[in-house]
Amino acid sequence: MFNATRACELLVGLGAVKVLEVVEPLVGRLEITVESIVDAPVCPNCGERAWVKDRPVVELVDLTCFGRPVTLRWRKHRFCCPRRWCRQGSWTHEDPRIAAPRLSVTDRAGRWATRQVGRNGRAVSDVAAELGADWHAINDAVIAYGTALLDADQTRVGAVAALGVDEVLFARLGRWRTQAWSTSITDVTSGQLLDVIEGRSSAGLCAWLAAMPVTWRDAIAWAVLDLSGPWRLAFDTMLPDAGQVADPFHLIKLANQRLDEVRRRVQQDTLGHRGRKDDPLYRSRRLLTRADERLDDKGREKLLGLLDAGDPRGEVRTAWHAKETVRGIYDIDDPTVAAEFIDRLGHDLQDESCPPEVRQLGRTITKWRHQIAAWHRARVSNGPTEAINNLIKRVKRVAFGFRRFAHYRVRALLYAGRPNWALLATVTPR
Ligand SMILES: [Zn+2]
Known part of the structure; x- marks a missing residue:
């Protein structure tokens, strides 16, 4: 016999949730209301049975369903401890399989959007339009999941034989369109972007190099630079044994x-x-x-x-x-x-x-x-760095310029830094 409830749960595909309602508030747009199945909640402080205090509804952007944008309305449980002597305040039930706290997209939509924007280089506005979402909702998710992926990817920066640095203009800020510079750090042998740091000072590059393991620094045979004093000073200070090569x-x-x-x-x-x-x-x-x-x-x-x-x-x-x-x-x-x-x-x-x-x-x-x-x-040059800078320029063009350096860094590294995308499925955004 056809079981409509079960069919609906399968389509929604979120595991242990009850589907309460599916409506089409506008043509071509779905709204799905779900709630978690929570049995016998206990107070995290005293371990006794907790009470349901409230049922707030959170609206989340989900993946599209049969080509239609979906809003997932998650009817959450807010609990409290009824014992007067217990100091536990109220708390809300969370389920990271549905959505990470504070993000306004579902977990699966967040990961998908991160791949679309980070790996495929699509504009946030484009992905947001496809999901019927607000630009900020998608951007916040891409930055959160993207940062988690970059942090988790311990092997992204491997041994480097030839290191290249170059300055890149990342934004023009404020009323006077002041130039904001960044420094891209590259493995010029493999053509991989290793990191992007704010500014173009010797001190910034020194600090970045100082944070790397001594063995990693010792393995660098060549350091490629344009004809600028700050990089020369940083290499003299932090990579005294590496041969310097003018690009x-x-x-x-x-x-x-x-x-x-x-x-x-x-x-x-x-x-x-x-x-x-x-x-x-x-x-x-x-x-x-x-x-x-x-x-x-x-x-x-x-x-x-x-x-x-x-x-x-x-x-x-x-x-x-x-x-x-x-x-x-x-x-x-x-x-x-x-x-x-x-x-x-x-x-x-x-x-x-x-x-x-x-x-x-x-x-x-x-x-x-x-x-x-x-x-x-x-026989090494910043040629690969230039290629990477072209990728970064593409990211900037797609994004119509960045305001915040942190966002620019994550986007550039996701697109040009070759992270291990297989890890995306395993990371938890903070
Ligand atoms: Zn309690």
Whole structure:
């Protein structure tokens, strides 16, 4: 015989609950009222039989049912101890299989939403719309379950042979849109995001490294950094035995920036105004920063013609050659030859005949010559970090920017940090 009550309980699938009511308050939306089966409750203080004081109803966002958003109305039990001498106040029956305390989604909906947002990179608003839920309900659940997963995943940060750090803008805050920075820490060999810390100071990175086991720090052979002092100081302090490697991408970017500065200054000096679309130097700007091997004969001819017209003292041409020579560092195979080349390049670019911006580049190269030359032995770069930063950018774009660093960190690590998602089923949100 068909048992309607049993069929309903099976569909709702929450185990030891009674289904009291299923209604459709709006077309395409279900409301299911349940209560826990609680027998013979006892007072946790005196161990005697407790009384039911109250039956508050909590509304929870649940998974959709046959394509319809569901509100689970959980008729809870609030108990009290009837004995006057007992100090126990009232308490509410909880069941973590239905929902974690304080969250306004069911346990199963919370885990599902965490996977959708954290692993699949969906927007919170998108998942909330699918579940017919409020944005905050879903975001709170993703942060709670996601944090629990990251805390539980003890093997996520394994042994690292080459560590990379990079700064990432995570938000613009307040009335003045102040830039808020974060530091991403990466295993550049495997391309895994290890952690994200607030700010971009040496002290923050030092504190993070200090919190890691000594054996873990000792195993790091190479530390990859852009040309910034704070990271160098942190590595000098906390990873004194690791070889420091200047990231090729950043050095080339710096050479291009200096070239750009020379072009804009010469533009101003010769024509007295900022670049306009018919000015030769302005028209050369993309050809200048393009890699030389990506210029065809026609492109090169055009570039040289534009420089003849707009660069009377050859300053832009010098900066262009400097940039291409810096790129040439990475064509050299032999580490000893490369180290000599870098030394000489740093020296040559500081020659008095060079534009001041190029001399500045020469000073930077001389200051970082060991780190730049180390690349030829280490052959590691922040390339994987850049790939991770692109994943983080995707997270930021999907989220339309973050306000709170803690949320940004959890979302970035869930998406780009490769946690063990199998653990999600086992964790308990705090
Ligand atoms: Zn009691």
